[in-house]
Amino acid sequence: MNFRGAKRWLLLGIALAILASYFSPQFNRYYLGVVIDVGIAIILATSLNLINGHTGQFSLGHAGFMAIGGYFSAWISLSVGESIQAFWYFPLSLCAGGVLAAAVGWLVGVPSLRLRGDYLAIVTLGFGEIIRVIAQNTEAVGAASGLKGIPKLTTLGWAFGFAVITVYAIATLVNSTYGRAFIAVHDDEIAAASHGVNTTRTKVVAFVTGAFFAGIAGGLYAHHKQFLSPTGFDWVKSIDIVVMVILGGMGRTGGVIAAAILLTLMPEFLREFSEYRMIIYSLLIILLMLLRPEGLFSFKTQRRSKS
Amino acid sequence: MSLPLLDLKNVTIKFGGLTAVSDLSISIGEGELVGLIGPNGAGKTTAFNMITGVYQPTSGEISFAGKNTLGVKPNQLAGLGIARTFQNIRLFRSMSVLDNVRVAARLHNHEGFFSSLWRGKRWRSAEVETEKNVMELLDIFNLGDQRDELATSMPYGDQRRLEIVRALATRPKILLLDEPAAGMNPSEKEDLMRLIRFVKERYQLSVLLVEHDMKVVMGICERIAVLEYGIKIAEGNPKEIQSHPKVIEAYLGAAAI
Numbered sequence: 001m002n003f004r005g006a007k008r009w010l011l012l013g014i015a016l017a018i019l020a021s022y023f024s025p026q027f028n029r030y031y032l033g034v035v036i037d038v039g040i041a042i043i044l045a046t047s048l049n050l051i052n053g054h055t056g057q058f059s060l061g062h063a064g065f066m067a068i069g070g071y072f073s074a075w076i077s078l079s080v081g082e083s084i085q086a087f088w089y090f091p092l093s094l095c096a097g098g099v100l101a102a103a104v105g106w107l108v109g110v111p112s113l114r115l116r117g118d119y120l121a122i123v124t125l126g127f128g129e130i131i132r133v134i135a136q137n138t139e140a141v142g143a144a145s146g147l148k149g150i151p152k153l154t155t156l157g158w159a160f161g162f163a164v165i166t167v168y169a170i171a172t173l174v175n176s177t178y179g180r181a182f183i184a185v186h187d188d189e190i191a192a193a194s195h196g197v198n199t200t201r202t203k204v205v206a207f208v209t210g211a212f213f214a215g216i217a218g219g220l221y222a223h224h225k226q227f228l229s230p231t232g233f234d235w236v237k238s239i240d241i242v243v244m245v246i247l248g249g250m251g252r253t254g255g256v257i258a259a260a261i262l263l264t265l266m267p268e269f270l271r272e273f274s275e276y277r278m279i280i281y282s283l284l285i286i287l288l289m290l291l292r293p294e295g296l297f298s299f300k301t302q303r304r305s306k307s
Numbered sequence: 308m309s310l311p312l313l314d315l316k317n318v319t320i321k322f323g324g325l326t327a328v329s330d331l332s333i334s335i336g337e338g339e340l341v342g343l344i345g346p347n348g349a350g351k352t353t354a355f356n357m358i359t360g361v362y363q364p365t366s367g368e369i370s371f372a373g374k375n376t377l378g379v380k381p382n383q384l385a386g387l388g389i390a391r392t393f394q395n396i397r398l399f400r401s402m403s404v405l406d407n408v409r410v411a412a413r414l415h416n417h418e419g420f421f422s423s424l425w426r427g428k429r430w431r432s433a434e435v436e437t438e439k440n441v442m443e444l445l446d447i448f449n450l451g452d453q454r455d456e457l458a459t460s461m462p463y464g465d466q467r468r469l470e471i472v473r474a475l476a477t478r479p480k481i482l483l484l485d486e487p488a489a490g491m492n493p494s495e496k497e498d499l500m501r502l503i504r505f506v507k508e509r510y511q512l513s514v515l516l517v518e519h520d521m522k523v524v525m526g527i528c529e530r531i532a533v534l535e536y537g538i539k540i541a542e543g544n545p546k547e548i549q550s551h552p553k554v555i556e557a558y559l560g561a562a563a564i
Contacts, residue, residue, distance in 0.1 A: 176423035176426075178422075192399075193381040195473060251401070
Protein backbone atom coordinates (compact mmCIF):
# COMPACT_ATOMS: atom_id res chain seq x y z
CA MET A 1 0.00 0.00 0.00
CA ASN A 2 1.30 3.43 -0.82
CA PHE A 3 0.54 5.73 2.07
CA ARG A 4 2.86 8.47 0.94
CA GLY A 5 1.03 8.79 -2.38
CA ALA A 6 -1.82 10.87 -1.01
CA LYS A 7 0.45 13.51 0.46
CA ARG A 8 2.35 13.78 -2.80
CA TRP A 9 -0.87 14.49 -4.64
CA LEU A 10 -1.68 17.16 -2.08
CA LEU A 11 1.69 18.86 -2.57
CA LEU A 12 1.42 18.60 -6.34
CA GLY A 13 -2.06 20.13 -6.22
CA ILE A 14 -0.95 23.00 -4.02
CA ALA A 15 2.06 23.63 -6.26
CA LEU A 16 -0.27 23.79 -9.26
CA ALA A 17 -2.51 26.21 -7.38
CA ILE A 18 0.44 28.50 -6.69
CA LEU A 19 1.51 28.26 -10.31
CA ALA A 20 -2.03 29.03 -11.49
CA SER A 21 -2.31 32.07 -9.28
CA TYR A 22 1.03 33.32 -10.64
CA PHE A 23 -0.26 33.21 -14.21
CA SER A 24 -3.84 34.16 -13.47
CA PRO A 25 -3.51 37.91 -14.30
CA GLN A 26 -2.98 36.92 -17.93
CA PHE A 27 -6.23 35.01 -18.18
CA ASN A 28 -9.50 36.32 -19.54
CA ARG A 29 -11.48 37.63 -16.59
CA TYR A 30 -14.68 35.88 -17.55
CA TYR A 31 -13.00 32.48 -17.80
CA LEU A 32 -11.11 33.14 -14.61
CA GLY A 33 -14.38 33.79 -12.82
CA VAL A 34 -15.91 30.59 -14.15
CA VAL A 35 -12.90 28.54 -13.09
CA ILE A 36 -13.13 29.98 -9.57
CA ASP A 37 -16.84 29.05 -9.57
CA VAL A 38 -15.81 25.52 -10.48
CA GLY A 39 -13.32 25.40 -7.60
CA ILE A 40 -15.98 26.51 -5.12
CA ALA A 41 -18.44 23.97 -6.53
CA ILE A 42 -15.86 21.21 -6.09
CA ILE A 43 -15.44 22.12 -2.41
CA LEU A 44 -19.20 22.16 -1.86
CA ALA A 45 -19.85 18.91 -3.69
CA THR A 46 -16.99 16.91 -2.17
CA SER A 47 -17.83 18.05 1.34
CA LEU A 48 -21.52 17.20 0.91
CA ASN A 49 -20.43 13.88 -0.55
CA LEU A 50 -18.86 13.01 2.79
CA ILE A 51 -22.27 13.43 4.46
CA ASN A 52 -24.70 12.27 1.78
CA GLY A 53 -22.49 9.88 -0.15
CA HIS A 54 -19.94 8.21 2.06
CA THR A 55 -21.87 8.33 5.34
CA GLY A 56 -25.30 7.95 3.76
CA GLN A 57 -27.07 10.72 5.70
CA PHE A 58 -29.33 12.90 3.65
CA SER A 59 -28.57 16.55 4.33
CA LEU A 60 -30.39 19.31 2.49
CA GLY A 61 -28.82 22.21 4.37
CA HIS A 62 -25.46 22.67 2.72
CA ALA A 63 -26.29 26.15 1.44
CA GLY A 64 -27.02 27.14 5.04
CA PHE A 65 -23.50 26.25 6.14
CA MET A 66 -22.14 27.99 3.07
CA ALA A 67 -24.07 31.11 4.06
CA ILE A 68 -22.73 31.03 7.62
CA GLY A 69 -19.13 30.79 6.44
CA GLY A 70 -19.68 33.36 3.70
CA TYR A 71 -21.39 35.98 5.83
CA PHE A 72 -19.03 35.54 8.74
CA SER A 73 -15.79 35.84 6.80
CA ALA A 74 -17.20 38.74 4.74
CA TRP A 75 -18.25 40.50 7.91
CA ILE A 76 -14.72 40.06 9.30
CA SER A 77 -13.22 41.45 6.08
CA LEU A 78 -15.45 44.51 6.29
CA SER A 79 -14.57 45.12 9.94
CA VAL A 80 -10.84 44.55 10.30
CA GLY A 81 -9.48 47.33 8.07
CA GLU A 82 -5.72 47.42 7.47
CA SER A 83 -4.65 43.85 8.19
CA ILE A 84 -6.73 42.67 5.26
CA GLN A 85 -3.64 43.34 3.12
CA ALA A 86 -1.64 40.63 4.82
CA PHE A 87 -1.19 37.36 2.98
CA TRP A 88 -2.29 35.27 5.93
CA TYR A 89 -5.47 37.26 6.51
CA PHE A 90 -7.60 35.58 3.86
CA PRO A 91 -7.01 31.91 4.72
CA LEU A 92 -7.52 32.77 8.37
CA SER A 93 -10.83 34.51 7.79
CA LEU A 94 -11.96 31.62 5.58
CA CYS A 95 -11.08 29.19 8.35
CA ALA A 96 -12.95 31.36 10.85
CA GLY A 97 -16.03 31.08 8.63
CA GLY A 98 -15.46 27.34 8.35
CA VAL A 99 -15.11 26.92 12.10
CA LEU A 100 -18.31 28.85 12.78
CA ALA A 101 -20.16 26.75 10.19
CA ALA A 102 -18.73 23.60 11.80
CA ALA A 103 -19.82 24.75 15.26
CA VAL A 104 -23.35 25.37 14.04
CA GLY A 105 -23.17 22.03 12.22
CA TRP A 106 -22.39 20.40 15.52
CA LEU A 107 -25.34 22.10 17.22
CA VAL A 108 -27.70 20.99 14.46
CA GLY A 109 -26.12 17.58 14.04
CA VAL A 110 -26.03 16.28 17.59
CA PRO A 111 -29.80 16.21 18.11
CA SER A 112 -30.85 15.47 14.53
CA LEU A 113 -28.36 12.76 13.59
CA ARG A 114 -29.91 10.45 16.13
CA LEU A 115 -32.84 10.38 13.74
CA ARG A 116 -32.73 8.37 10.57
CA GLY A 117 -32.97 9.22 6.92
CA ASP A 118 -35.95 11.40 6.11
CA TYR A 119 -35.99 13.23 9.42
CA LEU A 120 -32.49 14.52 8.92
CA ALA A 121 -33.46 15.78 5.47
CA ILE A 122 -36.39 17.70 6.94
CA VAL A 123 -34.36 19.14 9.83
CA THR A 124 -31.54 20.29 7.57
CA LEU A 125 -33.96 21.73 5.03
CA GLY A 126 -35.55 23.73 7.82
CA PHE A 127 -32.17 24.73 9.15
CA GLY A 128 -31.08 26.12 5.77
CA GLU A 129 -34.22 28.23 5.57
CA ILE A 130 -33.71 29.50 9.13
CA ILE A 131 -30.21 30.69 8.26
CA ARG A 132 -31.53 32.45 5.17
CA VAL A 133 -34.30 34.18 7.12
CA ILE A 134 -31.86 35.24 9.83
CA ALA A 135 -29.56 36.75 7.20
CA GLN A 136 -32.52 38.50 5.63
CA ASN A 137 -33.39 40.18 8.91
CA THR A 138 -29.99 41.04 10.29
CA GLU A 139 -29.03 44.67 9.61
CA ALA A 140 -25.36 44.02 10.39
CA VAL A 141 -25.06 41.86 7.26
CA GLY A 142 -27.20 44.03 5.02
CA ALA A 143 -30.55 42.32 5.64
CA ALA A 144 -32.67 41.81 2.52
CA SER A 145 -30.65 44.15 0.33
CA GLY A 146 -27.56 42.02 0.83
CA LEU A 147 -23.99 42.59 1.93
CA LYS A 148 -22.15 44.84 -0.52
CA GLY A 149 -18.57 45.91 -1.07
CA ILE A 150 -16.82 42.77 0.07
CA PRO A 151 -13.14 43.02 -0.95
CA LYS A 152 -12.06 40.90 -3.88
CA LEU A 153 -9.73 38.47 -2.17
CA THR A 154 -10.60 35.18 -3.85
CA THR A 155 -8.03 34.40 -6.49
CA LEU A 156 -7.63 31.38 -8.69
CA GLY A 157 -4.88 30.17 -6.37
CA TRP A 158 -6.98 30.31 -3.20
CA ALA A 159 -10.02 28.69 -4.79
CA PHE A 160 -7.98 25.97 -6.39
CA GLY A 161 -5.78 25.48 -3.33
CA PHE A 162 -8.72 25.03 -0.99
CA ALA A 163 -10.40 22.69 -3.47
CA VAL A 164 -7.25 20.55 -3.45
CA ILE A 165 -7.15 20.56 0.36
CA THR A 166 -10.84 19.60 0.60
CA VAL A 167 -10.51 16.72 -1.84
CA TYR A 168 -7.36 15.54 -0.10
CA ALA A 169 -8.93 15.73 3.35
CA ILE A 170 -12.05 13.82 2.44
CA ALA A 171 -10.36 11.23 0.25
CA THR A 172 -7.68 10.46 2.85
CA LEU A 173 -10.17 10.41 5.68
CA VAL A 174 -12.41 7.89 3.95
CA ASN A 175 -9.44 5.72 3.03
CA SER A 176 -8.23 5.25 6.57
CA THR A 177 -9.14 2.85 9.32
CA TYR A 178 -10.66 5.77 11.18
CA GLY A 179 -12.74 6.96 8.24
CA ARG A 180 -13.89 3.58 7.06
CA ALA A 181 -16.49 3.94 9.80
CA PHE A 182 -18.30 6.51 7.61
CA ILE A 183 -18.85 3.90 4.92
CA ALA A 184 -19.72 1.27 7.50
CA VAL A 185 -22.48 3.52 8.84
CA HIS A 186 -23.70 4.05 5.29
CA ASP A 187 -23.81 0.32 4.56
CA ASP A 188 -25.33 -1.02 7.74
CA GLU A 189 -25.73 0.90 10.98
CA ILE A 190 -26.55 -2.12 13.14
CA ALA A 191 -23.62 -4.15 11.87
CA ALA A 192 -21.32 -1.15 12.31
CA ALA A 193 -22.45 -0.61 15.89
CA SER A 194 -22.03 -4.25 16.84
CA HIS A 195 -18.45 -4.10 15.60
CA GLY A 196 -17.54 -1.19 17.79
CA VAL A 197 -18.37 1.82 15.61
CA ASN A 198 -19.95 4.68 17.54
CA THR A 199 -22.52 5.45 14.87
CA THR A 200 -23.91 8.71 16.25
CA ARG A 201 -20.45 10.14 16.71
CA THR A 202 -19.35 9.02 13.25
CA LYS A 203 -22.33 10.78 11.71
CA VAL A 204 -21.68 13.94 13.70
CA VAL A 205 -18.01 13.97 12.63
CA ALA A 206 -19.03 13.62 8.98
CA PHE A 207 -21.63 16.35 9.33
CA VAL A 208 -19.31 18.79 11.12
CA THR A 209 -16.44 18.18 8.68
CA GLY A 210 -18.80 18.71 5.74
CA ALA A 211 -20.11 21.91 7.33
CA PHE A 212 -16.57 23.20 7.87
CA PHE A 213 -15.67 22.92 4.20
CA ALA A 214 -19.02 24.36 3.16
CA GLY A 215 -18.19 27.36 5.34
CA ILE A 216 -14.85 27.74 3.57
CA ALA A 217 -16.60 27.56 0.21
CA GLY A 218 -18.99 30.26 1.40
CA GLY A 219 -16.08 32.52 2.29
CA LEU A 220 -14.47 32.02 -1.10
CA TYR A 221 -17.81 32.72 -2.77
CA ALA A 222 -18.33 35.93 -0.78
CA HIS A 223 -14.90 37.31 -1.69
CA HIS A 224 -15.36 36.23 -5.29
CA LYS A 225 -18.77 37.73 -6.06
CA GLN A 226 -18.13 40.62 -3.63
CA PHE A 227 -21.83 40.62 -2.85
CA LEU A 228 -23.95 38.33 -0.70
CA SER A 229 -27.69 38.15 -0.84
CA PRO A 230 -29.84 35.90 1.37
CA THR A 231 -31.78 34.62 -1.63
CA GLY A 232 -28.56 33.15 -3.03
CA PHE A 233 -28.55 30.65 -0.18
CA ASP A 234 -32.08 29.29 -0.41
CA TRP A 235 -32.91 25.62 -0.64
CA VAL A 236 -32.51 25.61 -4.42
CA LYS A 237 -28.79 26.16 -3.86
CA SER A 238 -28.70 23.16 -1.51
CA ILE A 239 -30.51 21.06 -4.10
CA ASP A 240 -27.94 22.12 -6.71
CA ILE A 241 -25.18 20.65 -4.54
CA VAL A 242 -27.18 17.50 -3.83
CA VAL A 243 -27.65 17.04 -7.59
CA MET A 244 -23.88 17.21 -8.07
CA VAL A 245 -23.41 14.45 -5.49
CA ILE A 246 -26.12 12.22 -6.95
CA LEU A 247 -24.99 12.77 -10.52
CA GLY A 248 -21.38 12.02 -9.65
CA GLY A 249 -22.40 8.85 -7.88
CA MET A 250 -22.86 8.91 -4.12
CA GLY A 251 -19.58 8.24 -2.39
CA ARG A 252 -17.39 8.46 -5.48
CA THR A 253 -14.98 11.33 -5.03
CA GLY A 254 -13.81 11.40 -8.64
CA GLY A 255 -17.32 11.30 -10.03
CA VAL A 256 -18.57 14.03 -7.73
CA ILE A 257 -15.69 16.33 -8.75
CA ALA A 258 -16.49 15.71 -12.40
CA ALA A 259 -20.18 16.40 -11.79
CA ALA A 260 -19.34 19.63 -9.96
CA ILE A 261 -17.28 20.78 -12.94
CA LEU A 262 -19.91 19.75 -15.46
CA LEU A 263 -22.86 21.28 -13.64
CA THR A 264 -21.02 24.57 -13.14
CA LEU A 265 -19.93 24.82 -16.75
CA MET A 266 -23.20 23.68 -18.28
CA PRO A 267 -25.20 26.83 -17.48
CA GLU A 268 -22.34 28.87 -18.91
CA PHE A 269 -22.39 26.97 -22.18
CA LEU A 270 -26.16 27.23 -22.31
CA ARG A 271 -26.06 31.01 -21.89
CA GLU A 272 -26.75 31.53 -25.59
CA PHE A 273 -30.04 29.73 -25.29
CA SER A 274 -30.90 31.59 -22.15
CA GLU A 275 -34.69 31.15 -22.48
CA TYR A 276 -34.35 27.38 -22.76
CA ARG A 277 -31.50 27.09 -20.33
CA MET A 278 -33.40 25.71 -17.36
CA ILE A 279 -35.39 23.35 -19.59
CA ILE A 280 -32.27 21.91 -21.16
CA TYR A 281 -30.59 21.69 -17.78
CA SER A 282 -33.42 19.75 -16.19
CA LEU A 283 -33.88 17.51 -19.22
CA LEU A 284 -30.21 16.63 -19.10
CA ILE A 285 -30.49 15.70 -15.45
CA ILE A 286 -33.57 13.54 -16.04
CA LEU A 287 -31.84 11.81 -18.95
CA LEU A 288 -28.68 11.22 -16.98
CA MET A 289 -30.63 9.77 -14.09
CA LEU A 290 -32.55 7.45 -16.41
CA LEU A 291 -29.50 6.27 -18.29
CA ARG A 292 -26.91 6.26 -15.52
CA PRO A 293 -28.73 5.90 -12.22
CA GLU A 294 -25.55 5.00 -10.37
CA GLY A 295 -24.00 8.28 -11.29
CA LEU A 296 -22.65 9.64 -14.52
CA PHE A 297 -19.07 8.82 -13.69
CA SER A 298 -19.41 5.47 -11.99
CA PHE A 299 -16.78 3.17 -13.33
CA LYS A 300 -16.05 -0.22 -11.95
CA THR A 301 -14.06 0.50 -8.85
CA GLN A 302 -13.62 -1.33 -5.62
CA ARG A 303 -16.77 0.23 -4.29
CA ARG A 304 -19.38 -0.87 -6.72
CA SER A 305 -23.11 -0.40 -6.71
CA LYS A 306 -25.32 -1.69 -3.98
CA SER A 307 -27.72 -3.69 -6.07
CA MET B 308 -17.71 -23.29 37.80
CA SER B 309 -16.18 -19.89 38.42
CA LEU B 310 -18.08 -16.68 37.82
CA PRO B 311 -20.00 -16.91 34.54
CA LEU B 312 -18.82 -14.71 31.68
CA LEU B 313 -22.28 -13.86 30.46
CA ASP B 314 -25.19 -14.02 32.84
CA LEU B 315 -28.85 -13.38 32.07
CA LYS B 316 -31.17 -13.23 35.06
CA ASN B 317 -34.95 -13.30 34.66
CA VAL B 318 -34.76 -11.30 31.45
CA THR B 319 -38.09 -10.29 29.96
CA ILE B 320 -38.83 -8.13 26.96
CA LYS B 321 -42.23 -6.97 25.79
CA PHE B 322 -43.08 -5.33 22.50
CA GLY B 323 -46.41 -3.71 23.21
CA GLY B 324 -48.65 -6.57 24.31
CA LEU B 325 -46.33 -9.28 23.05
CA THR B 326 -43.90 -10.87 25.44
CA ALA B 327 -41.10 -12.00 23.14
CA VAL B 328 -38.84 -13.39 25.84
CA SER B 329 -40.12 -14.16 29.29
CA ASP B 330 -38.10 -14.67 32.45
CA LEU B 331 -35.06 -16.09 30.68
CA SER B 332 -32.12 -17.04 32.84
CA ILE B 333 -29.04 -18.49 31.28
CA SER B 334 -25.36 -18.23 32.03
CA ILE B 335 -22.33 -19.02 29.94
CA GLY B 336 -18.97 -19.71 31.50
CA GLU B 337 -15.56 -18.97 30.07
CA GLY B 338 -14.69 -21.27 27.21
CA GLU B 339 -18.13 -22.83 27.08
CA LEU B 340 -20.03 -23.62 23.90
CA VAL B 341 -23.73 -23.26 24.55
CA GLY B 342 -26.55 -23.77 22.10
CA LEU B 343 -29.84 -21.92 22.09
CA ILE B 344 -32.55 -23.66 20.10
CA GLY B 345 -36.26 -23.46 19.65
CA PRO B 346 -38.95 -23.30 16.97
CA ASN B 347 -39.27 -20.23 14.73
CA GLY B 348 -40.32 -17.15 16.65
CA ALA B 349 -39.28 -18.58 19.99
CA GLY B 350 -37.23 -15.47 20.80
CA LYS B 351 -33.70 -16.65 20.10
CA THR B 352 -32.63 -13.71 17.98
CA THR B 353 -34.43 -11.36 20.38
CA ALA B 354 -32.29 -12.77 23.17
CA PHE B 355 -29.22 -12.07 21.02
CA ASN B 356 -30.35 -8.53 20.43
CA MET B 357 -30.72 -7.96 24.14
CA ILE B 358 -27.28 -9.37 24.90
CA THR B 359 -25.71 -7.13 22.25
CA GLY B 360 -27.58 -4.03 23.38
CA VAL B 361 -29.76 -3.61 20.30
CA TYR B 362 -32.87 -4.07 22.47
CA GLN B 363 -33.22 -3.15 26.12
CA PRO B 364 -35.02 -5.76 28.23
CA THR B 365 -38.23 -4.68 29.94
CA SER B 366 -37.06 -6.29 33.15
CA GLY B 367 -34.27 -8.52 34.38
CA GLU B 368 -30.53 -8.27 34.46
CA ILE B 369 -27.75 -8.97 32.02
CA SER B 370 -24.14 -8.92 33.10
CA PHE B 371 -20.97 -9.56 31.19
CA ALA B 372 -17.67 -10.32 32.92
CA GLY B 373 -19.19 -9.17 36.19
CA LYS B 374 -20.43 -5.86 34.77
CA ASN B 375 -24.05 -4.92 34.44
CA THR B 376 -24.62 -4.23 30.74
CA LEU B 377 -28.11 -2.77 30.83
CA GLY B 378 -28.16 0.53 28.98
CA VAL B 379 -24.71 -0.02 27.51
CA LYS B 380 -24.65 0.76 23.78
CA PRO B 381 -23.90 -1.95 21.18
CA ASN B 382 -20.61 -0.35 20.17
CA GLN B 383 -19.45 -0.23 23.78
CA LEU B 384 -20.41 -3.87 24.28
CA ALA B 385 -18.30 -4.74 21.26
CA GLY B 386 -15.43 -3.00 23.00
CA LEU B 387 -16.03 -5.05 26.13
CA GLY B 388 -15.72 -8.26 24.14
CA ILE B 389 -19.13 -9.28 22.81
CA ALA B 390 -19.11 -10.04 19.09
CA ARG B 391 -21.86 -11.43 16.91
CA THR B 392 -22.85 -12.56 13.47
CA PHE B 393 -26.27 -12.04 11.95
CA GLN B 394 -28.99 -14.40 10.86
CA ASN B 395 -29.45 -12.61 7.57
CA ILE B 396 -25.92 -11.71 6.63
CA ARG B 397 -25.10 -8.08 7.27
CA LEU B 398 -21.78 -7.51 5.59
CA PHE B 399 -20.83 -3.99 4.57
CA ARG B 400 -22.07 -4.26 1.02
CA SER B 401 -19.99 -1.60 -0.66
CA MET B 402 -16.71 -2.71 0.90
CA SER B 403 -14.10 -5.23 -0.06
CA VAL B 404 -13.47 -8.34 2.03
CA LEU B 405 -10.41 -6.71 3.56
CA ASP B 406 -12.23 -3.49 4.42
CA ASN B 407 -15.12 -5.34 6.02
CA VAL B 408 -12.73 -6.82 8.55
CA ARG B 409 -10.73 -3.62 8.88
CA VAL B 410 -13.82 -1.81 10.13
CA ALA B 411 -14.02 -4.27 13.00
CA ALA B 412 -10.27 -4.08 13.63
CA ARG B 413 -10.76 -0.36 14.09
CA LEU B 414 -11.49 -1.06 17.77
CA HIS B 415 -7.79 -1.79 18.20
CA ASN B 416 -6.42 0.90 15.94
CA HIS B 417 -6.50 4.08 17.95
CA GLU B 418 -5.57 6.60 15.29
CA GLY B 419 -8.04 9.49 15.28
CA PHE B 420 -9.36 12.15 12.94
CA PHE B 421 -6.36 14.46 12.63
CA SER B 422 -3.83 11.67 12.64
CA SER B 423 -5.69 10.12 9.71
CA LEU B 424 -5.55 13.43 7.85
CA TRP B 425 -1.89 14.01 8.52
CA ARG B 426 -0.85 10.43 7.80
CA GLY B 427 2.33 10.65 9.84
CA LYS B 428 4.72 7.89 10.73
CA ARG B 429 2.69 6.64 13.68
CA TRP B 430 -0.47 6.51 11.58
CA ARG B 431 1.32 4.54 8.87
CA SER B 432 2.67 1.95 11.26
CA ALA B 433 -0.77 1.58 12.86
CA GLU B 434 -2.32 1.08 9.42
CA VAL B 435 0.31 -1.51 8.47
CA GLU B 436 -0.26 -3.29 11.76
CA THR B 437 -4.03 -3.37 11.26
CA GLU B 438 -3.70 -4.72 7.75
CA LYS B 439 -1.25 -7.37 8.90
CA ASN B 440 -3.57 -8.57 11.67
CA VAL B 441 -6.56 -8.62 9.36
CA MET B 442 -4.70 -10.53 6.67
CA GLU B 443 -3.56 -13.07 9.23
CA LEU B 444 -7.17 -13.66 10.22
CA LEU B 445 -8.34 -13.85 6.62
CA ASP B 446 -5.61 -16.34 5.76
CA ILE B 447 -6.57 -18.60 8.64
CA PHE B 448 -10.06 -18.81 7.14
CA ASN B 449 -8.80 -19.15 3.56
CA LEU B 450 -10.29 -15.83 2.55
CA GLY B 451 -6.97 -14.09 2.00
CA ASP B 452 -7.01 -14.55 -1.76
CA GLN B 453 -10.33 -12.75 -2.00
CA ARG B 454 -9.21 -9.70 -0.03
CA ASP B 455 -10.02 -7.20 -2.76
CA GLU B 456 -13.29 -8.73 -3.85
CA LEU B 457 -16.55 -7.07 -3.00
CA ALA B 458 -17.73 -8.90 0.13
CA THR B 459 -21.30 -9.35 -1.07
CA SER B 460 -20.21 -10.86 -4.39
CA MET B 461 -18.69 -13.89 -2.69
CA PRO B 462 -20.46 -17.25 -2.45
CA TYR B 463 -22.90 -17.59 0.41
CA GLY B 464 -20.75 -19.89 2.53
CA ASP B 465 -17.78 -17.55 2.25
CA GLN B 466 -19.96 -14.64 3.33
CA ARG B 467 -20.96 -16.54 6.45
CA ARG B 468 -17.33 -17.26 7.21
CA LEU B 469 -16.39 -13.64 6.56
CA GLU B 470 -18.97 -12.60 9.14
CA ILE B 471 -17.22 -14.81 11.67
CA VAL B 472 -13.82 -13.36 10.72
CA ARG B 473 -15.18 -9.85 11.06
CA ALA B 474 -16.56 -10.65 14.51
CA LEU B 475 -13.21 -12.14 15.55
CA ALA B 476 -11.37 -8.99 14.49
CA THR B 477 -12.94 -7.18 17.44
CA ARG B 478 -11.02 -9.67 19.65
CA PRO B 479 -14.09 -10.84 21.55
CA LYS B 480 -14.37 -12.88 24.71
CA ILE B 481 -17.68 -14.31 23.59
CA LEU B 482 -18.92 -14.96 20.10
CA LEU B 483 -22.64 -15.05 19.39
CA LEU B 484 -23.47 -16.96 16.22
CA ASP B 485 -26.96 -16.48 14.83
CA GLU B 486 -27.85 -19.44 12.62
CA PRO B 487 -24.47 -19.81 10.97
CA ALA B 488 -25.49 -23.04 9.20
CA ALA B 489 -28.58 -21.58 7.54
CA GLY B 490 -28.59 -22.36 3.84
CA MET B 491 -25.53 -24.60 3.94
CA ASN B 492 -25.30 -28.07 2.46
CA PRO B 493 -24.24 -31.07 4.63
CA SER B 494 -20.56 -30.89 3.75
CA GLU B 495 -20.48 -27.14 4.39
CA LYS B 496 -22.11 -27.82 7.73
CA GLU B 497 -19.37 -30.28 8.60
CA ASP B 498 -16.78 -27.61 7.78
CA LEU B 499 -18.65 -25.09 9.84
CA MET B 500 -18.68 -27.34 12.89
CA ARG B 501 -14.94 -27.87 12.58
CA LEU B 502 -14.49 -24.14 12.16
CA ILE B 503 -16.50 -23.24 15.25
CA ARG B 504 -14.57 -25.73 17.37
CA PHE B 505 -11.29 -24.47 15.98
CA VAL B 506 -12.15 -20.82 16.59
CA LYS B 507 -13.21 -21.56 20.13
CA GLU B 508 -9.97 -23.37 20.96
CA ARG B 509 -7.64 -21.02 19.19
CA TYR B 510 -9.04 -17.75 20.52
CA GLN B 511 -10.23 -19.22 23.82
CA LEU B 512 -13.72 -17.95 23.36
CA SER B 513 -17.08 -18.71 24.78
CA VAL B 514 -19.63 -19.33 22.07
CA LEU B 515 -23.38 -18.94 22.15
CA LEU B 516 -24.92 -20.60 19.12
CA VAL B 517 -28.43 -20.12 17.83
CA GLU B 518 -29.14 -22.78 15.27
CA HIS B 519 -31.97 -24.73 13.68
CA ASP B 520 -29.88 -27.58 12.41
CA MET B 521 -30.01 -30.24 15.10
CA LYS B 522 -27.03 -32.13 13.75
CA VAL B 523 -24.85 -29.08 14.15
CA VAL B 524 -26.21 -28.17 17.57
CA MET B 525 -26.05 -31.69 18.98
CA GLY B 526 -22.64 -32.20 17.43
CA ILE B 527 -20.76 -29.34 18.99
CA CYS B 528 -22.66 -27.86 21.93
CA GLU B 529 -21.72 -28.79 25.45
CA ARG B 530 -24.96 -27.48 26.85
CA ILE B 531 -28.21 -26.57 25.17
CA ALA B 532 -31.09 -24.35 26.23
CA VAL B 533 -34.45 -24.68 24.52
CA LEU B 534 -36.84 -21.75 24.06
CA GLU B 535 -40.50 -21.96 23.15
CA TYR B 536 -42.71 -18.89 22.92
CA GLY B 537 -40.06 -16.92 24.77
CA ILE B 538 -39.90 -19.31 27.70
CA LYS B 539 -37.00 -21.59 28.48
CA ILE B 540 -38.49 -25.07 28.62
CA ALA B 541 -35.35 -27.13 29.07
CA GLU B 542 -31.62 -26.92 29.58
CA GLY B 543 -29.01 -29.65 29.65
CA ASN B 544 -26.45 -31.60 27.65
CA PRO B 545 -27.35 -32.84 24.14
CA LYS B 546 -28.39 -36.29 25.38
CA GLU B 547 -30.76 -34.89 28.00
CA ILE B 548 -32.28 -32.47 25.53
CA GLN B 549 -32.92 -35.12 22.91
CA SER B 550 -34.95 -37.20 25.31
CA HIS B 551 -36.63 -34.31 27.15
CA PRO B 552 -40.42 -34.72 26.80
CA LYS B 553 -41.11 -30.97 26.65
CA VAL B 554 -38.60 -30.50 23.85
CA ILE B 555 -40.09 -33.33 21.84
CA GLU B 556 -43.50 -31.83 22.37
CA ALA B 557 -42.36 -28.40 21.24
CA TYR B 558 -40.81 -29.72 18.06
CA LEU B 559 -43.08 -32.61 17.13
CA GLY B 560 -46.33 -31.89 18.95
CA ALA B 561 -47.90 -33.61 21.95
CA ALA B 562 -49.04 -36.65 19.96
CA ALA B 563 -45.43 -37.70 19.37
CA ILE B 564 -44.83 -38.60 22.97
